[in-house]
Amino acid sequence: MPSSPLLITTTRHTTPRTRSLIKELSFSLDNAIKVNRGKMNILELYYKAKQLGSSRVIIIGRGLHGNPGRITFLITDKDTPIFYPLILKLSGIKLAREIGYRLTKQPKFLVPVILGNRTNIEVLEFAQEFAAAIDRPFFDINVKTLKKEFEKIIIINKSERKNTKYIIEFYDIKKKKTTGPLLFIEKAVYISLPVEY
Numbered sequence: 001m002p003s004s005p006l007l008i009t010t011t012r013h014t015t016p017r018t019r020s021l022i023k024e025l026s027f028s029l030d031n032a033i034k035v036n037r038g039k040m041n042i043l044e045l046y047y048k049a050k051q052l053g054s055s056r057v058i059i060i061g062r063g064l065h066g067n068p069g070r071i072t073f074l075i076t077d078k079d080t081p082i083f084y085p086l087i088l089k090l091s092g093i094k095l096a097r098e099i100g101y102r103l104t105k106q107p108k109f110l111v112p113v114i115l116g117n118r119t120n121i122e123v124l125e126f127a128q129e130f131a132a133a134i135d136r137p138f139f140d141i142n143v144k145t146l147k148k149e150f151e152k153i154i155i156i157n158k159s160e161r162k163n164t165k166y167i168i169e170f171y172d173i174k175k176k177k178t179t180g181p182l183l184f185i186e187k188a189v190y191i192s193l194p195v196e197y
Contacts, residue, residue, distance in 0.1 A: 028180030049076035
């Protein structure tokens with residue numbers, strides 16, 4: 001199943017831990033390209049994405065104490081750059097290397113978004129929005145039915161952690177374990193950001 005490229009980058013002011021996260025995300029998502037932001041503004045990032053045929057740019061911003069703090073999504077398959085109206089505030093992350101997994105290659109097949117626990121309509125809506133933000137499909141079906149078609153999936157779960165609403169998990173169906181970073185989402189804000197060049 002073909003998918004459009006995803007660009008993954010940071011805000012202009014970054015940290016080593018934020019750079020580690022974008023590196024791991026580029027190995028956890030299909031057809032993902034890690035881009036060093038440098039001095040590129042949003043318009044330059046948009047043209048870079050257009051050049052590579054990308055539909056989205058995932059931008060990771062720094063938070064407190066050098067940790068990644070915010071994720072925004074730039075839509076790049078339109079005539080002008082616009083931000084997807086979803087901003088994720090992170091309460092924390094756990095890198096794959098911190099859970100004992102070393103990422104070495106990118107998934108060959110499309111990585112869809114799946115709902116883990118079905119306790120809440122809010123979690124379902126968030127999972128659908130996140131899938132749309134990264135331009136990947138959302139499947140409201142049991143994980144077991146995906147075994148033949150996909151090697152990796154993104155599971156969205158409701159969190160029981162303090163100051164965390166959702167957990168985004170990159171999961172390997174064949175290995176039956178987490179094989180990517182864990183993203184702890186403090187809140188999802190549904191607003192459009194102004195595009196600044």
